[in-house]
Amino acid sequence: MYSTGQDARDGEDLVMAQQWLQSEWRNPLQDEHLKRVQGDQGQQGPGDGGAARQAMAHSGVAASGFDELPLDVAGRVFELLPPSDIKMARLVSRAWMREVSRSAQVCRPAVSKLKKTQALFPALTRLDMCKAHGVTAEHLPQLARMVRLEWLSLKRCRAVTDGSLAGLAPLTRLTHLSLARCFKVTDAGVEIVVAALPQLESLNLKALYRLSDAGVAACARLPHLTALNLTSCRKVTDAAMGSLAAGAPCLRDLKITDCFLIGDAGLTAATALTALTSLQARLGHQQHAARSDAGWRSLLPCLSCLVRLALSCRGPEEHAGAITDATLTAIAGLTALQELRIDQAYAATDAGVAALAALRRLTSLQLHETRRLTDGGLEALGALGRLQRMVLADQGQLSDRGIAAAGTRLPLLRRLALRQCSGITGVCASVFAGLEDLEVTSCPAVTDDSIAVLAGAAGGRLRSLALDGCPAVSDAVLPQLAAALPRLQALSLSECQGLRCEALTALAPLGALSRLDLSLCKHLSDEPTMASLAGLEALEVVNVSMCPKLTDAGLEVLAANMPPRLRHVTVAGCEYVTKQGAAELQGALPAHPGGALQRLVEFNHQSPTLKELLLDDPGASSLMEAHRSYIFVVRQASSLLTTSVKRACV
Numbered sequence: 001m002y003s004t005g006q007d008a009r010d011g012e013d014l015v016m017a018q019q020w021l022q023s024e025w026r027n028p029l030q031d032e033h034l035k036r037v038q039g040d041q042g043q044q045g046p047g048d049g050g051a052a053r054q055a056m057a058h059s060g061v062a063a064s065g066f067d068e069l070p071l072d073v074a075g076r077v078f079e080l081l082p083p084s085d086i087k088m089a090r091l092v093s094r095a096w097m098r099e100v101s102r103s104a105q106v107c108r109p110a111v112s113k114l115k116k117t118q119a120l121f122p123a124l125t126r127l128d129m130c131k132a133h134g135v136t137a138e139h140l141p142q143l144a145r146m147v148r149l150e151w152l153s154l155k156r157c158r159a160v161t162d163g164s165l166a167g168l169a170p171l172t173r174l175t176h177l178s179l180a181r182c183f184k185v186t187d188a189g190v191e192i193v194v195a196a197l198p199q200l201e202s203l204n205l206k207a208l209y210r211l212s213d214a215g216v217a218a219c220a221r222l223p224h225l226t227a228l229n230l231t232s233c234r235k236v237t238d239a240a241m242g243s244l245a246a247g248a249p250c251l252r253d254l255k256i257t258d259c260f261l262i263g264d265a266g267l268t269a270a271t272a273l274t275a276l277t278s279l280q281a282r283l284g285h286q287q288h289a290a291r292s293d294a295g296w297r298s299l300l301p302c303l304s305c306l307v308r309l310a311l312s313c314r315g316p317e318e319h320a321g322a323i324t325d326a327t328l329t330a331i332a333g334l335t336a337l338q339e340l341r342i343d344q345a346y347a348a349t350d351a352g353v354a355a356l357a358a359l360r361r362l363t364s365l366q367l368h369e370t371r372r373l374t375d376g377g378l379e380a381l382g383a384l385g386r387l388q389r390m391v392l393a394d395q396g397q398l399s400d401r402g403i404a405a406a407g408t409r410l411p412l413l414r415r416l417a418l419r420q421c422s423g424i425t426g427v428c429a430s431v432f433a434g435l436e437d438l439e440v441t442s443c444p445a446v447t448d449d450s451i452a453v454l455a456g457a458a459g460g461r462l463r464s465l466a467l468d469g470c471p472a473v474s475d476a477v478l479p480q481l482a483a484a485l486p487r488l489q490a491l492s493l494s495e496c497q498g499l500r501c502e503a504l505t506a507l508a509p510l511g512a513l514s515r516l517d518l519s520l521c522k523h524l525s526d527e528p529t530m531a532s533l534a535g536l537e538a539l540e541v542v543n544v545s546m547c548p549k550l551t552d553a554g555l556e557v558l559a560a561n562m563p564p565r566l567r568h569v570t571v572a573g574c575e576y577v578t579k580q581g582a583a584e585l586q587g588a589l590p591a592h593p594g595g596a597l598q599r600l601v602e603f604n605h606q607s608p609t610l611k612e613l614l615l616d617d618p619g620a621s622s623l624m625e626a627h628r629s630y631i632f633v634v635r636q637a638s639s640l641l642t643t644s645v646k647r648a649c650v
Helices: 011-024 028-041 050-058 071-079 083-089 094-103 111-120 137-144 163-168 187-196 213-219 238-247 264-272 293-302 325-332 350-358 375-383 400-407 448-461 475-484 501-507 526-535 552-560 579-591 610-616 620-625 630-649
Strands: 126-128 151-153 176-178 202-204 227-229 253-255 278-284 308-314 339-343 364-368 389-393 415-419 437-441 464-466 490-492 515-517 541-543 568-570 600-602
Touching: 137 163, 163 187, 187 213, 213 238, 238 264, 264 293, 293 325, 308 325, 325 350, 350 375, 375 400, 437 448, 448 475, 475 501, 501 526, 526 552, 552 579
Parallel strands: 126 151, 151 176, 176 202, 202 227, 227 253, 253 278, 278 308, 308 339, 339 364, 364 389, 389 415, 415 437, 437 464, 464 490, 490 515, 515 541, 541 568, 568 600
Antiparallel strands: none
């Protein structure tokens, strides 16, 4: 077997493994033929296959070929599979089940199966418990028996306490531990972890609201610590940065987003962290933390190894002057930088943005709310010849001319996002010729004609298109999209109020479309909308949440006209969809032939509503940040609260 320390988890290897699995997977016709053969000859299952396999071969149906693979090659493939594919692979045959159980190294078990996990997967090195609801302190001793674990996530295991963490001491190979959102863990718990697991290299303490400088000082005593996540640890101050600088000089990845009490003094103290290759310091405004551009100007020149950087100073515009032209000029000196995100740089101008053109290795650039940026500054970014991804959000002074001037000089640009750019119409066809992923959201000047132009320019290369919240986009453009984008795999039309349900049939030519988002479309109704989805044979995921006219009758239509590959339906926030209707759709998915083994219907009454999350989670701001815009979250919260109130009144 291969060790997890090798490059076995590289992205290319994972893709190759998944492609191999898909190529060897028995298709529905082959399965039906095998069942008939087994029925005639009394075979027990596809894994016991002698006569059945011979009959299939004589009938022209190709066998899997998996049995002819050497065991070490088969094990290598299964090592690379994610948990979702591991579950499916174990159901193919008895032979696959044995080999997967012997070779799989990644698992995401349910709490009820935790005792059996070690016996089923003896080679397990990575365990993810973030979705195993009900994990308590009593379950940690069971985890401690998995002595080969190298990676463990207890994210959102809110019953885990300080004392229970001592039970992890037998995991002597553990190098990565996540305690994100374990709200009962305090400084004392972190001290216990540091004492019990001195070999840790990566520690995730995101949203531990009771963590203070003392807990961070304990983390600094880990001799091999290279990655530390302190996101939303709001009691952490400048003193914690001094502790890290003194005790963890080898730290390479640091996240201090939403640590509001870190100011210029803390940033200056961090100048000793010269080994950093990744830094996320999206800090909010806090009156108790003195912050100006002086802290950034002293820190950034010392981080010559930095590859990924995310900076912001959130808050009212009059208090967010910490990112200035001088800050951007200091960033321009980080010649190794490949990924950069800047938020709320209200004081930055075209001169500062133009200085970023010196970052010739940059492959990803995100500029959010750089409100003084104009076409002139954007044009200078055309010198970033290696840029593959660009995000421009809330840039009110940009126009098509600036997008075209910069985009035509970026030959490798594949992903472009234009969000809340009021001056963008989309008529800059030359930019879109090489794009694979395009997002034009909340741009009021974008119309059907401009969408048709960009679709024609993108041609067959575009794989993903998002037109969320564009009020001038209507259903008239759908036939043109279907004709111009035959390889489109993901389409998002959320909050497009000009969209009518009858026009969705125009999407039928999109034979590769697997993801469709129709949330917040108020004119979509039951039968026309759901019946039109039947023509999308490749559809796997559909989102119709917050559609006020959708009822249980629509779900019945969808169940009767099920796309063959559909596995995930989201109906959250649909006021007239009941729990019973969602359950009936859930039951219809497994019964449909050819469907995937993983199926889910998301329903807002089966999981906590946004209201409950906001009341239960002290870090509710992180939930807000997960959405694309604040307006979207406010509307979603309002709709859910209205639904809850109406049901309570009834």
